Amino acid sequence: MSRIIPLTAAATMLAVATLATASEVDAPDPNLVEARSIVQEFATTLTGELKEAVQQGGPVNAIKVCQERAPAIAADLSERTGWTVGRTSLKTRNLDRNSPDDWEAGVLADFDKRQAAGEDVKPMAHAEVIETADGSVFRFMKAIPTADLCLACHGSDLTDDVAAALDERYPGDLARGYQAGQVRGAFSLTKPL
Numbered sequence: 611m612s613r614i615i616p617l618t619a620a621a622t623m624l625a626v627a628t629l630a631t632a633s634e635v636d637a638p639d640p641n642l643v644e645a646r647s648i649v650q651e652f653a654t655t656l657t658g659e660l661k662e663a664v665q666q667g668g669p670v671n672a673i674k675v676c677q678e679r680a681p682a683i684a685a686d687l688s689e690r691t692g693w694t695v696g697r698t699s700l701k702t703r704n705l706d707r708n709s710p711d712d713w714e715a716g717v718l719a720d721f722d723k724r725q726a727a728g729e730d731v732k733p734m735a736h737a738e739v740i741e742t743a744d745g746s747v748f749r750f751m752k753a754i755p756t757a758d759l760c761l762a763c764h765g766s767d768l769t770d771d772v773a774a775a776l777d778e779r780y781p782g783d784l785a786r787g788y789q790a791g792q793v794r795g796a797f798s799l800t801k802p803l
C-alpha cells in the first residue's frame with residue numbers, strides 16, 4: 611500500500627478534486643517541505659566543496675570530497691533531522707554504499723523515462739508514503755542532473771589520471787559515460803511517520 615504525495619500545485623488541485631481537503635492545498639505536506647530543504651542543504655554544501663576542491667587541485671584532488679565528504683554530510687544531516695539521507699543511482703560508483711533498493715530503482719527508472727519524455731531534470735522529484743511491516747514511512751527522491759562539472763569524473767572522456775584514481779578506489783565503477791543533462795542519480799530520504 612502506498613500513497614503518492616502531489617508535488618506541484620496542479621497535482622495538488624487534482625488531488626483536492628479526488629481525495630484531499632482544501633486545507634491541504636494551502637499547506638503543503640510538512641514532510642515534503644522538510645525533505646526538500648534537507649536536499650537543498652546537502653546539494654549546496656556538497657557542490658560548494660566539490661567546486662572548491664576542483665579549482666584548488668583538479669578532479670583527482672576532488673575525488674576525496676565525493677568519497678569522504680558526501681557520506682559525512684549525509685550522516686550529519688541524518689543525525690540532525692531524523693531522516694535517513696543518502697545518494698543513489700542506477701549506475702553506481704560506490705556499489706556498497708549507494709546501490710538502490712527496489713523502490714529507489716523503480717523511481718530512478720521512472721526519472722529516466724520522464725527525462726526521455728522531455729521533462730526538465732532539475733526540479734524532478736517523487737514523494738510517497740509507503741506502508742511497511744514496521745509502519746508508514748515517508749520517502750522522497752530528488753533527481754540529480756549531470757552538470758558540466760560532473761563530466762570530469764562521470765563523463766565518457768576521463769583523463770588518464772582521473773580514470774586511474776577511480777579504478778584504484780572503485781573496481782566495479784558503473785558511473786561513467788554520462789552526458790550533461792542526464793539524470794546522474796538522486797538524493798533519497800526516508801523518515802518513519
Ligand code: HEC
Pocket residue numbers: 657660669670671672673676677678680681697698699701702703704705707708754755756757759760761762763764785794795796
Ligand atoms: C572529482 C570527481 C567527481 C566529480 C567532479 C563528481 N563526482 Fe560524483 N562521485 C565521485 C565519486 C568518487 C563517487 C563515489 C562516492 C562514494 O564513495 O560514495 C561519486 C558518487 C556520486 C553519486 C552517488 C552514486 C554513485 O554513483 O555511487 C552521485 C549521485 C554523484 N556522484 C553525482 C555527481 C554529480 C551530479 C556531479 C556534478 C555536480 C558529480 N558527481 C561530480 C566523483 C566525482
